[in-house]
Amino acid sequence: MMNADQNPVYYNNIFGDDNDEMHDDEGQEKVADYRSTLENFRRFIREFSAGGFNYKYREQLKKNYQLGEYYLEIEFADLKQFDEESAMKLKNSPVHYISALEAAAKEIADVITHPRPEGEKEVHDIQVILTLNDEPTSVRKMKSTDVSKLVKISGIIVAASQVRSRAVKVSLQCRTCRHTISNQEVKAGMEGFQLPRQCMANQSGNGQRCPLDPYHIVPDKCICTDFQTLKLQETPEDVPQGEMPRHMQLYIDRYLTDRVVPGNRVTITGILSIKRLFKQKGGKANDKAMTGIRMPYIKVTGFHVEMSGAGRSDQWHFTPEEERQFHEVAKRRDVYDLITKSIASSIYGSEDIKKAIACLLFGGSRKRLPDGLTRRGDINVLLLGDPGTAKSQLSYSCNYS
Numbered sequence: 001m002m003n004a005d006q007n008p009v010y011y012n013n014i015f016g017d018d019n020d021e022m023h024d025d026e027g028q029e030k031v032a033d034y035r036s037t038l039e040n041f042r043r044f045i046r047e048f049s050a051g052g053f054n055y056k057y058r059e060q061l062k063k064n065y066q067l068g069e070y071y072l073e074i075e076f077a078d079l080k081q082f083d084e085e086s087a088m089k090l091k092n093s094p095v096h097y098i099s100a101l102e103a104a105a106k107e108i109a110d111v112i113t114h115p116r117p118e119g120e121k122e123v124h125d126i127q128v129i130l131t132l133n134d135e136p137t138s139v140r141k142m143k144s145t146d147v148s149k150l151v152k153i154s155g156i157i158v159a160a161s162q163v164r165s166r167a168v169k170v171s172l173q174c175r176t177c178r179h180t181i182s183n184q185e186v187k188a189g190m191e192g193f194q195l196p197r198q199c200m201a202n203q204s205g206n207g208q209r210c211p212l213d214p215y216h217i218v219p220d221k222c223i224c225t226d227f228q229t230l231k232l233q234e235t236p237e238d239v240p241q242g243e244m245p246r247h248m249q250l251y252i253d254r255y256l257t258d259r260v261v262p263g264n265r266v267t268i269t270g271i272l273s274i275k276r277l278f279k280q281k282g283g284k285a286n287d288k289a290m291t292g293i294r295m296p297y298i299k300v301t302g303f304h305v306e307m308s309g310a311g312r313s314d315q316w317h318f319t320p321e322e323e324r325q326f327h328e329v330a331k332r333r334d335v336y337d338l339i340t341k342s343i344a345s346s347i348y349g350s351e352d353i354k355k356a357i358a359c360l361l362f363g364g365s366r367k368r369l370p371d372g373l374t375r376r377g378d379i380n381v382l383l384l385g386d387p388g389t390a391k392s393q394l395s396y397s398c399n400y401s
Contacts, residue, residue, distance in 0.1 A: 037097060040086040041104035045072070048082050061105060061126070062112045071127040071255045072105050073302070076150075076269075091132075091150045094271045098301065102128045127254045131302035132269045138238040139246045142296065146272045151298070153248070154238075154267045159231035162372070163257045167193070171221035174199045176210040182221065189299050190229075190251055190275045227253040230260065232268065232298075249297040256300055261366070265306040270298040347390045357381065357394065 050056045061072050080087035090097040105126040113123070136154040170193065172181040179201035186193045195217075199210035230250040239245045250268065260266055274294035329335055336358070343354045343361075360381060367375045383391040 034096075034100060037086050037089055038100045038104055040083050041101050042108060044079055044082045044086075045105055045108045048078060058108065058112060061109055065109050065113050065124075065126075069255065070109075070124040071129055073129045073131070074101070075131055075133060077133040090130075093148070094150045094301070095148060098128060098130070098271075101130075102126055127256075129256065129302045130269060131304065136267050139232065139234040139248045140238070142248075142272060147274060147296075149272060150269065150301070151272050152267065152269050153232070153298075154265070155232040155234050155248070157230055157260050157262050157264045157266060158233045158247070160260065160262055161229045162374075163226050163228050165224040166227045166253070167217075167222045168225050169223040171218045172196070172215040173218050174201065174210055174214045175216060176214055177201050179210075180218075181215070183223075188251075188253060189273055190249075190297060225254055226257045227251065228257040230300075232266070235265070249295075250300050251297055252300045256303070260303070260305060267304045267306075268298060268300055269302045270300040273297055273299050344390070344394055347393055350390065350394065353383065353394055 045057045045061065046055070048055065048057055056078070057072060057074060064071060076087065076091070079090065086097075090101065102125070105128055106123055109126055110123040116123075130150075132150060132152040134152050136152045139153060139155060142151065142153070167186055168188070169183045169185055172184060172195065173179070177199060179199055181196075181200060184193075195213065195215045197212055199214045201210070230252065232248045232250055234245050234247075236245070250270070251273075274296055276294065329338070332338065336355070339358045340351060340354045343357055344350075369375065383394060385391055
């Protein structure tokens with residue numbers, strides 16, 4: 001039986017339709033609604049004030065643009081306070097309206113950064129980093145009713161891919177007649193891009209017939225952006241007793257990439273999306289998709305990294321006086337013994353274990369080697385021993401030493 005999910009079927013209704021006028025009216029209403037919402041987004045970015053003459057998002061956008069960082073961080077609560085109707089449209093149909101919000105941000109950036117330096121005529125695209133102020137939920141509470149809506153979940157990052165390039169606009173060329181299609185937009189996410197099965201030049205009636213699947217992508221004429229995939233695991237407190245933690249795949253792009261590492265506790269705002277799940281035969285992907293089966297993932301629009309506790313991502317800042325004291329301690333001959341005695345000082349003995357922990361704590365920082373291999377700076381400590389040897393206390397000391 002033919003797979004209904006594989007490819008769409010296109011047809012022309014040559015006999016007309018009694019509902020054509022109704023469909024035209026619905027289309028005009030959608031266009032009018034989109035334009036109205038776009039104008040509301042423009043007013044929000046331009047006029048929202050946190051008090052007095054402090055225009056929060058307009059000033060942030062101008063500052064970021066001048067620094068070469070083309071993004072705008074928006075809190076959903078501010079948009080809801082300014083225009084609740086547009087905010088709810090964005091929350092319930094984010095795929096449709098986030099593009100409008102980014103288009104509005106680009107138009108405002110064009111105005112507030114004028115005149116720009118010579119040679120910079122075109123304004124850059126602006127990424128909107130959107131965060132919800134609702135209470136986060138867990139991975140196992142996600143339902144089918146949440147698909148294509150803004151959601152907020154918390155968890156722990158357990159895996160992160162390398163930052164790679166992905167085309168956002170592609171140029172296609174026919175292998176036979178060299179017909180070219182430029183700037184074909186590729187939707188953000190993990191769905192990929194399907195090439196046309198037939199040459200578009202054949203439909204213009206020039207008499208030349210090209211074979212099926214004639215197009216190939218011209219890499220030099222594509223516009224690419226950075227993207228990364230993450231694996232989110234629900235927090236231990238959200239896992240019912242006796243069950244295994246569940247996971248969710250995350251998709252992030254542009255300025256959100258390379259901001260978190262495995263082990264970080266994060267709160268994610270994003271669009272719950274679905275992608276096709278492909279069968280595996282002999283270790284190779286099969287072109288035939290599994291009928292009706294979709295794999296959920298989240299297109300991240302913003303996130304917050306916990307700055308304290310396990311998985312923290314805070315950056316230490318030391319005063320000049322503290323740095324001077326560090327240098328003095330480093331010059332001491334007994335610095336190794338001094339550090340060892342400072343680890344779990346309430347536990348008597350276990351000097352060899354404490355020395356091993358001291359070596360692990362000074363193992364180094366995160367490094368990226370020339371061949372692309374990444375060495376983590378985080379430590380993993382496994383203690384094996386008899387009961388009553390303070391293994392748990394010594395392991396816990398690794399978290400705050």
